[in-house]
Amino acid sequence: MLYLLASIACSVAVSVLLKIARRQQIPVEQAVAVNYIVAVVLTMLVLKPDLSNPAQFLPTWWLFAALGVLLPTVFVIMGRAVEAAGIVKSDAAQRLSLFLPVAASFIVFGETLQEGRLIGLALAFTALFCLLWKADSGKKSAAAPQQIGLLLGVWAGYGIIDILFKQLAQSGTAFAGNLLVAFCLAGILMFAYLSAKGCRWSKEGIIGGVLLGALNFLNIVTYISAHQAMQDNPTLVFAGMNIGVICAGTLVGAWAFKEKISGLNAAAICIALAAVACLFYWDTLRGLLA
Template identity: 50%
Template sequence: MFTLVASISCSVAVSVLLKIARSRQIDVAQAIAFNYVMAVTLTVLLLNPDPQGFIHNPTTPYWVVIALGLLLPSIFLVMAKAVKHAGIVLSDAAQRLSLIIPLIAAVLIFGESLQGFKLLGILLGLAALWCLTLGSKQVDSSPHPHAMHWLLGVWVGYGVIDVLFKQLAKSGAAFSSSLLITFSLAGVLLFIWLLSQKVTWRLRNLYAGLLLGLLNFGNIYFYIRAHQQFPDNPTLVFSAMNIGVISVGTVIGAIAFKEKLSRSSLLGIGLAICAIIALVPR
């Protein structure tokens, strides 16, 4: 169970780091850029990718790779805004609810039919998202007027990224190589953008970014390891990861950051957990 606990801890810790960034005078964009330096390094050291095979594979969908390279740093920035204005609790819940986006895409794009628990899970998830965005207006004493928009951005962004990674997997591309190329592209594009903005580089942003990259990669790595340790029980990994992040995020947000939750927010969190249970692979 260590791998599951580690993955959940890393995921929530990313939100915590984004939450305290402003109070520690950390430039989030710079931190995200350096995050990819750490992520690329760890991918090479721990996952043994084969970038040449990936690049020269004629079936590699390069448009997906480019889209991921643009979306990965963008959604990090959106997540930072959501955590800042809507809080850790609602942002983590919105991120976890993004798992219903691939199911919606399967119906709208690929013509698959939905029934039973999958349909129930999508309906519960959409209801949960509506409650979370409604409750985001009452997160603190001075709520941001666009908090709900950042939450919707988190939901859509992570959902689209999930769809794109699934498209990469269908193309036959190795997961480790896909991570390496997309992390590298995302980092290069973000550094180019920062250089064009003539930002003032700070050492604290480098340290924060390396820590962010360690946590971000740790979430992915330990999640993969958990599936490897429980090959016959993916349901355990799926449900524990998603429900665990929402539950731990709720506790930390309420205790450490005194995040206030309205009735709509609490209902949304409850519906989100019910949606995840309904969507558990059977």
């Protein structure tokens, strides 16, 4: 539980940093590229992966290869989706990707669907829809095919990354090495992308990247650690992470950035708390209500 709470805190901190970066016109793409260099250094210093036998990573080559490609690719897709469809729809697509890892919990990872989990998930998805609802979301507007494609890319990309992190957690002691290779590959691809765009580097982008790299590293490591600590209950991590991030992000946005919380959003936070209670403490609740 502590790993999950730490991961939620780091994820919200990353979102806050990216929001500040956009407001200050700091080149976010440069920060993301530098972030991978910092992540590589921290992985070497903190996790100390065993690189004495490179052959140990061969069975999981597809895992770090997929993460190395998807991490920067989904970021670029997310950026284009925000430009084409807006941040509200893009954020909704990212959060509703929860459906994919939850489905994988039962289909791929063999988790048993229990009564408390089923009720908790129903409440969780209700809370997510309510939290992502904005005052202008009821307005009808035709979505262009490009917007639909980008939003589907965000939805599928983040969902698959969540599943891959769960797979990475199952690689045992080799996860540090797999994570290192994934960060290296992601960094190479991101720098190649910026080079192809003719990027002109700035001091702000580099400094922002150092801060982003530290937070992102902590976010990913604590998220994987949460999966390892609750390896038989991936649904708890997937749902708990998404609910926690969007609830905490909503409250931080209201407090730090004076963003308005509607009555529906406030009710959604209460529903989310009920969902967490059902997901994590169903047996205790059932005993109290019996």
